[in-house]
Amino acid sequence: MTETLVQEPGAQPVEPSRPSGEPLLVVDDLTKHFPVRSGLFGKTGLVRAVDGVSFSVRAGETLGLVGESGCGKTTTGRMLVRLLEPTSGKITFEGKDITHSKGGGLRQLRQDMQIIFQDPYASLNPRHTVGRIVAMPLQVNGINPPGGVKKRVQELLELVGLNPEHYNRYPHEFSGGQRQRIGVARALALRPKIIVADEPVSALDVSIQAQVINLLRELQRELDLAFVFIAHDLAVVRHFCQRIAVMYLGKIVEVGDRTAIYERPAHPYTRALLSAVPDVTKMGASGRIRLEGDVPTPLNPPSGCRFRTRCWKAQEVCATEEPPLTIKPNGASAACHFPEDGAIK
Amino acid sequence: MTAPASAPKSPETTDTGAYLRVSDLRVQFPTEDGVVKAVDGVSFSVERGQTLGIVGESGSGKSVTSLTIMGLHNTKRARISGEILVGGRNVVGMSEEQTRRLRGRDMSMIFQDPLSALHPYYKVGAQIAEAFKVHHPNASKSEAKKRAIDMLGRVGIPQPARRADSYPHEFSGGMRQRAMIAMALVNDPDLLIADEPTTALDVTVQAQILDLLEDLQREFNSAIIMITHDLGVVAQVADDVLVMYGGRAVEFGSVEQVMRRPQHPYTWGLLASVPSLHGDAEADLVPIKGNPPSLINLPTGCAFHPRCRYAGRNGERSFTDVPELHQVKERGHLVACHLSEADRTKFYAEDIAPSAGVAQ
């Protein structure tokens, strides 16, 4: 698989032709800056939460957005589903510019694009029955499916592995994993083409997490759903996503397919991230890349390459020149002046 | 493995055995809905310089166990029996004042979310100094402050003298957890209980904190209990592993034994359901079916039987008898399962070992 290649902010992503045709979702140089007040009369600074992010997702494709807290992955997800207004940049869905869509256009978009949240409990209204929760998107959009709303809802419940007879129960009667299933059923109600999933399994117990991951994988395959899967857990992302974009301080530092990212990552940050994951197959802490310090503040990100302050390969050029995303030997695009090569141990 | 290097603090702890010895601990909370059997007959021990990993999901009893050791449970509501020997002193039945004297000095604890665990209104340095001063009443204010700054430096906080005057919200997540660790270690405790210390942190920061704990353990030679749901963390830091389910210990052994030759179907389930960075990414995970049990109304027999693929393979005992921990062929490796060892070896080799996440 070839990669989206972005030379500089503003450049059109170079999308390789594929039989399936046009990409479903194209994100071009998206930024989100939050103003913060610091001085007496509001001398404002800018938190560059997302700072020039471009990627695309094809129909039926799963893209993982990974990175540590504050890297901008959640902000990006919120902009995709139009819960946040982008500062600049462009989001195109099925060839239509949806960056600033409102009203009817937005409602139409919500049918095709849905979001699943991290906390399954907080995102379900405790006073509504499961049936009502799952039916809500249908009603809001005035859709009356053949056979009636109730039938459709029960189909959906069954689809996500819940008992359709639990239609009249309330969210508190379900366990965490089941609640996340309810959230998934609600997201599927309108037969979306793409789902933005923001840390959908990180609040669940390990044994339950696997159930939900398997469910999402199954649905993805059966319904040919595209996913933007936002998560901090690299192992979970590896199991779910064909393509992975690694974010650091508001920028994508590397994007490529699973093998490239997990086996031969080019960006030092990707390597560090992977080596930091405690893995059950590895005993002890041998051979780990130790990153020093914390992620710098997005209020005042480092010049040049943003990762340079923590990078063991950083040289002078890294401070002066921002590396563009270019194709590296592993087949992925990475933004690094001194990319790594070779498989990781 | 490692003999205690530091001089024991009190005469009772001169024996070379385990610093912490928990035997047949039971903790129950009577509620309106019934009695919650949070911990139901758990035994284990930890030596100085060693790390015990306690693994389990929510409701497995792992956190209650640690709070009970520290005497931080609700003393009025909990019914506790069994024995908890901390350096030879039984904490069960001790008065609040007596346990208080041990807390923070002989045993201390760090928590999952360092932001909520640190007091938002007090400076970080002052909170650490307070922990020192309460057990060193003769120390002056400036001595305590100096000690706090020293500790902040030792846990890797840059410019500790300046950062001591910061408030917790001015720290990053990793720095806060470092500060918590500094506070926990300020009195050189012999036992450190870490309750999910890295769950709220990012992976690279988690790696830093785990490394730090290891370094500090070498330096202070304390016994560490690492409570976590993350088998990866356990694999990395633990010497011994205790797997808990439904308030009981279901498997115990060295990290090598439990991770590479797991014996209990629940441990298998955990290992097979964890996504890994290795192995076949396309293969489905093998989850444990169902949900963790309610501690008020535990399933009869083996509490895991409703979720176990192998329940009933060895007669009906799974449904009626609670399996006791017993030694398998390998020394020091204990399991509470009705399956015969031959069956376990066979099922493991056939069903579990090939799937992702299990150490080859």
Add this chain to the structure above:
Amino acid sequence: MLRFITRRVLVGVVTLIAISIIVFGLFFAVPSSPAKVMCGKNCDAASIAAVETRLGLRDPIAEQYTSFMKGIFVGRTYAEGTAFEQRCDAPCLGFSFRNNEAVTSILGRTVPVTISIVFGAAILWLLIGVSLGMISALRRGTLFDKVAIGISLTGASMQVFFFGLILLYVLVYTSGILPFPSYTPFTDNPAKWAQGLILPWITLGFLNSAIYARLSRAQMLETLSEDYVRTARAKGLPLRRVYTKHALRAAITPIVTIAGLDIGASLGGTFITETIFGLRGLGKETVEAVSFLNLPIVVATVLLAAVFIVVANLIVDVLYAVIDPRVRLS
């Protein structure tokens, strides 16, 4: 910190200006012409016009507002150059429509009454209410807790006029333990001042302390379940220190906010209490002025109430920042 306070003061000033504009609009919002009200029943068009000119009601609204504000800060002269010329020194809030008494002098008479009632009662309710609530929380489930909850439930569900009248009946009419409430300025005779106000203090104080007991109990219970309280115990701190140093400070923060706003709002007038005990305070004065459409007084009292609330808010904000360092940042 200084920056924080400066910003809050500026916000307060802006709020007050906005309120003054709205309040001033009252002059024009009322259906009846102020001049008509002032002039009385048998009034012809000519005398209404004369009154309007005297009060400056014929000037453009913006000009009237400026002279009103000018009156507050530097004083003004009504109907300058005519036979009705009347000087009004700063702070000028105009004259009562009824007896032409300067509004400031009316306020000077009534405000101390309300302030005396409110501060006395506030000290009572804070002392009793908060300590009762805190002790209840620490002894949760004990007899003390249950009794305290019972009392505070009774108190919280009772009305001022009911409880006040009972006290009046029992302590004044039947037993004669206390004299009928009256107001003596503190500076004249502190003992008499206190004696005359003790009944309203008890009434307001008891009812509010019931509410504050419930509030502080809930706050304290919540704080006791916080992680940092557990940390304080894990450090080996004695329980008393855990409660006083770690829990109390956090639990008290929201109470400070609510108390500040409550006191600020009460200073605007405690009409029912004042009426029951026959005390002529700000509340009673306001209600009377409203029923007589005595606009200068209404405007002045509403404005004063707004000043009290804004100032109370400011004090609360500053206290909050002193207690909670996280507030200082934003």
